[in-house]
Amino acid sequence: MISELLINAFLVTIMLSIAIALIKTRTVIFTVILTSAYSLVAALMFITLDAVDVAFTEASVGAGISTILFLAAMAYLPKKEEESISSEFIPALSCIILGGILIWCSYDLPEIGQFTAPIHQHIAPEYIKGSKEDIGIPNIVTSVLASYRGYDTFGETIVVFTAGVAVLALLQKKDPAKKNKSQPKQKIRKNA
Amino acid sequence: MISSTIGIWNYWIVFCLMMIGLFLVIGRKNFLKKIVGLTIFQTSVFLLYITFGKIKGGTPPILNESIESIYSNPLPHVLILTAIVVGVATTALGLSLVLKINTEYGSIEEDDISAQDLVDYHDDIETGKNVDLKFKQ
Numbered sequence: 439m440i441s442e443l444l445i446n447a448f449l450v451t452i453m454l455s456i457a458i459a460l461i462k463t464r465t466v467i468f469t470v471i472l473t474s475a476y477s478l479v480a481a482l483m484f485i486t487l488d489a490v491d492v493a494f495t496e497a498s499v500g501a502g503i504s505t506i507l508f509l510a511a512m513a514y515l516p517k518k519e520e521e522s523i524s525s526e527f528i529p530a531l532s533c534i535i536l537g538g539i540l541i542w543c544s545y546d547l548p549e550i551g552q553f554t555a556p557i558h559q560h561i562a563p564e565y566i567k568g569s570k571e572d573i574g575i576p577n578i579v580t581s582v583l584a585s586y587r588g589y590d591t592f593g594e595t596i597v598v599f600t601a602g603v604a605v606l607a608l609l610q611k612k613d614p615a616k617k618n619k620s621q622p623k624q625k626i627r628k629n630a
Numbered sequence: 631m632i633s634s635t636i637g638i639w640n641y642w643i644v645f646c647l648m649m650i651g652l653f654l655v656i657g658r659k660n661f662l663k664k665i666v667g668l669t670i671f672q673t674s675v676f677l678l679y680i681t682f683g684k685i686k687g688g689t690p691p692i693l694n695e696s697i698e699s700i701y702s703n704p705l706p707h708v709l710i711l712t713a714i715v716v717g718v719a720t721t722a723l724g725l726s727l728v729l730k731i732n733t734e735y736g737s738i739e740e741d742d743i744s745a746q747d748l749v750d751y752h753d754d755i756e757t758g759k760n761v762d763l764k765f766k767q
Contacts, residue, residue, distance in 0.1 A: 443636045450643040450677070457650040457670055466662060473666050480673045488702035489680045490690045492710050496676070499718050504669065507718075508662075511725040515662060515732055520739050522659040529657035537649035541642050549637030551686030553700070558685065562703045570693055578691040578704040579711070587708060594712045601719035608726040 442486060443550065449483045464519040470508040477501035491579045640681050647674035659740040661731065665724045672717045679706040 456476045463469055477500035484493035548555035565582050573581040583591055651674060654667025683706035691704040728738055735743050 440636070443639075447636055447639045447643075450640055453677075454643050454646055454650075457647050460666065460670065461650060461654065469663065469666055473669055476670065477673060480677060483677060484680055487680045487684045488688055488690045489683065489707045489710070490692075492676070492680060492707050492714070495711055495714050496673075499714055500669075500673065504718055504721050507722055507725055508666075511662070511729055514729055515738055519658075519660040519663060520741075522739070523741050524659070526657045529653055533649040533653040533657070536652070537645055540645040540648070544638050544641040544645065547638065547641055549634065550640055550681055551637075551684050551688075553685055555682070557682050557706070558703055562705050565704060566691065566701050576693040578693065578701065579707045582704055582708045583711060590708075590712055594716055597716050598719045601723045605722050605726045608723075608730050 446483065446486050446550075449479055449486065453479050453483070464521075466512055466515065466517050466519065469519075470505060470512060473508065474501050474505040477504070491577070641678070644674050644678045644681065647671075647677070661728045661738040661740070662725075665721060665728065668724065669717070669721060672713070676710045676713060679710050682706055 453476060456472055456479065460469060460472050460476070463472065477496060481493045481497040481501065484490070484496055565586060566578055569575065569578045569581045573585050575581045648671055651667045651669075651671030654670060655664050658664060658667065683703035685700055685702045688700045688702040691701040691707070693701075731743070732738050735746055737743060737746075
């Protein structure tokens, strides 16, 4: 039992080191690769925490599709990140203070894996018990996703659709014939 | 002592990861880095949720009648499955905004962009054009 937690602690520490490397690096390609590695280690952690469905979604969507998106965007963007002129002291200080408060509060959280934790008391036992009779699928995550909480999934689909429409609208190439006409307008929009 | 430290070690590191993500969003001036920071923040929140759902000695929540077993809590898994997909949608939207900014300004550094805005504003004052009221203080 303790070994499971040890593996967990080890993997999450790897994630911390990747995140620190992300702060240090100023090259865009390293940033993208480190983000992908971060997602992959997160997927490994999800497996050790018994969330297999989440693990393969994270590995395919988080580590796969987002990396492709980042790489595609990277082709049109500057390859180096510039050192900023203003000081990073105040953001860093506020993050450290907030992190300290959160860590202080973590002593009140239930230890990992306690069966008596409040989250395991409320509705999950009913889902686990009812999944076989109500829906008839052995995978409880699927039955909750598609049936017990189907409206959540429906809302998610709407969000993804809206994001897709917004991306298409933003990346639309302007008609070259119309472009000459709208040139002065573009200047004004730049000022706004 | 050691087992109780291990018991909340995950939380500590997850909070550190969240703060690193937040720092990348508010501290760095490069827009691509800000979006990477958002991704880091999101993934750390996912980890926090999944950590809550774990039960010691539990198995993945897939029914198996041949063995008597405890299942980990499936509810956080479902919420996070939804959140991952929405997270990718927001990343795509953010990246397309960054691309648009890059074509308009030729830069994705916040300092450059605010400097360009300032120059344009002064040009407008000198040529006596209608000045956007947003910049008046």
